[in-house]
Each structure stands twice: as C-alpha cells, then as structure tokens.
Amino acid sequence: MDYAVHFGDDTVGKAQVTRQGLYYHVVCRCSLSGQVMYCLEASTGEKRVNLGILVPQETGFGLETRFPVSRVGEGELSFRLRPRHDELGGRSFVPITPEEPFAYLERLKEAFLEIQNGKKGASIPKSRE
Numbered sequence: 001m002d003y004a005v006h007f008g009d010d011t012v013g014k015a016q017v018t019r020q021g022l023y024y025h026v027v028c029r030c031s032l033s034g035q036v037m038y039c040l041e042a043s044t045g046e047k048r049v050n051l052g053i054l055v056p057q058e059t060g061f062g063l064e065t066r067f068p069v070s071r072v073g074e075g076e077l078s079f080r081l082r083p084r085h086d087e088l089g090g091r092s093f094v095p096i097t098p099e100e101p102f103a104y105l106e107r108l109k110e111a112f113l114e115i116q117n118g119k120k121g122a123s124i125p126k127s128r129e
Contacts (some may be wrong), residue, residue: 005030005040007081008063010098012059015040015079022069029062030054042067044075046112048123060063071115095121 005013005028013030028040032054040051040063049071054061093116094104104111107124114123 003077003079005079005081017077023066024069025066027064031060037080038081039084041080042072043078044072047072049115085106092126093121093123095119122125
C-alpha cells in the first residue's frame with residue numbers, strides 16, 4: 001500500500017508499505033534538496049517510531065527498512081520527515097523500566113511513547129526552567 005510522506009504541509013514523496021507477517025517492510029522515496037539530513041517517522045495515532053535517515057538514491061533520497069508491527073501498532077499509518085538536527089523537537093527521551101520509579105509523572109500528559117534503540121520510553125518536552 002502506498003502512503004504520502006509529508007514534511008510540514010507539503011507532500012515530498014511516498015512510502016510503499018508491505019506487511020510481511022509480524023513486520024512492516026517500508027520502501028520510501030522522496031524529492032529533497034540534500035542540504036539537510038532527514039529522518040523518516042512512522043506513526044499510528046500516538047505511537048511514533050523513527051525509521052532512520054534518508055540516504056541518496058538514484059532519484060532523490062530514500063530508505064528501505066523492516067520493523068515489527070508492534071512498534072507502532074495496527075491502524076492507519078502516516079509518514080513524515082523531521083530534520084535530523086531537530087529529531088526530538090525540543091523533547092527529551094526518558095527510558096521506562098519496570099524496576100525503577102518514573103520521575104516524570106506530572107509531565108505524562110504532554111508525553112508520547114517512543115522507542116529508541118529498542119528501548120521504550122517517554123518523549124517529554126524539555127523543562128522550561
């Protein structure tokens with residue numbers, strides 16, 4: 001199935017997604033200037049996952065990857081680009097481990113689940129203090 005890849009309000013490419021058992025196989029191609037490195041992000045509702053940096057291809061920039069369906073869940077996928085230098089957009093990644101207390105309970109309303117390097121965590125806005 002083909003999905004549009006967005007950067008802001010613009011459509012800059014497409015992502016072809018094939019479900020292979022418990023995995024999604026994604027082939028992305030985008031038309032970009034190449035002056036800035038971009039990361040592809042997939043999401044379903046509130047779950048987001050960084051799929052990696054787009055690299056130069058024969059025509060434009062692209063990425064091919066596989067990842068478990070459980071990382072974003074089932075549902076309508078959407079794809080967007082984020083500049084690599086602004087991957088978290090002023091946010092901090094706080095790992096969540098069952099053995100340790102979570103010190104940011106009061107900030108969970110502004111947080112979303114994120115997976116980095118195979119670890120689950122909360123992406124929370126950086127403190128304004």
